[in-house]
Amino acid sequence: MDMSHLRGFRQRAVMSQEQLAAKSGVARDTISKLETGRRKAYPTTIRKLAAGLEMKPQLLLGGVEYLDEGPAEAPLPEPPDQGEGRKVGF
Numbered sequence: 001m002d003m004s005h006l007r008g009f010r011q012r013a014v015m016s017q018e019q020l021a022a023k024s025g026v027a028r029d030t031i032s033k034l035e036t037g038r039r040k041a042y043p044t045t046i047r048k049l050a051a052g053l054e055m056k057p058q059l060l061l062g063g064v065e066y067l068d069e070g071p072a073e074a075p076l077p078e079p080p081d082q083g084e085g086r087k088v089g090f
Helices: 006-012 017-024 028-036 043-053 057-062
Strands: none
Touching: 006 028, 006 043, 006 057, 017 028, 017 043, 028 043, 043 057
16 A cells, blocks of 8 residues: 655654654654555554654545544634614625
């Protein structure tokens, strides 16, 4: 599996390859090879790296997070009451 996003996520987390290796349990050499495209990742490796980066594995694969778990933000508040008979807009 392509891991082209790994280096960017690791750098945004302000982690060296050694730090990510220690936190995820994946060898530093493996992380280097994944970042440069010399090696493909197994699903278990992706899960370990995602846990080390404290993110969802899906983000490492394509950089997309699906928000099917509910709204990301609180709903917008209702507009203030404009009074009886008063029209707003056109």
